[in-house]
Amino acid sequence: MDKLKIMVDYQKGGINYFNGCVENRGAFVYVSPCTHSNGVEGCFINGDTHTMGVKFFIKPMGRNNAKQIEKIAAVVMPLAERIAVLYDARNYAAIHELIKGAVSPVI
Secondary structure: OOEEEEEEEEEOOEEOOOOOOEEOOEEEEEEEEEEEEOOEEEEOOOOOHHHHOEEEEEEEOOOOOHHHHHHHHHHHHHHHHHHHHHHHOOOHHHHHHHHHHHHOOOO
C-alpha cells in the first residue's frame, strides 16, 4: 500500500448486485488502500477488508446534494492521518466513530 485514499461521495442505494444486500441512499466515506506505479493509481477489488477498503454510511440523503457532500468532506479530510493510523491497526469501528463524531455537528 502506497497511500490511503479517502473519498466522500453520494451513493444512490438499492440492491448491491455483488453481495445481494440492500444499501442505504446517502453520503458515504470510502477508505481504501491504493498503489502507484508508472503514474497509474490502482486500488484492489479482491481480498479481505484491509486490502479492499471500507465504506461508512454517514447521512441519509434523498438525492445528491453537492454542497452537503463538500461540507462533510471538509470535515473528514483533515482527519486523514488519524484515519490512516486506525486503518493500519484494522480498527474500522474506531474510524467510523471518529468520522461520525466529527461530522455530527455539520450535518
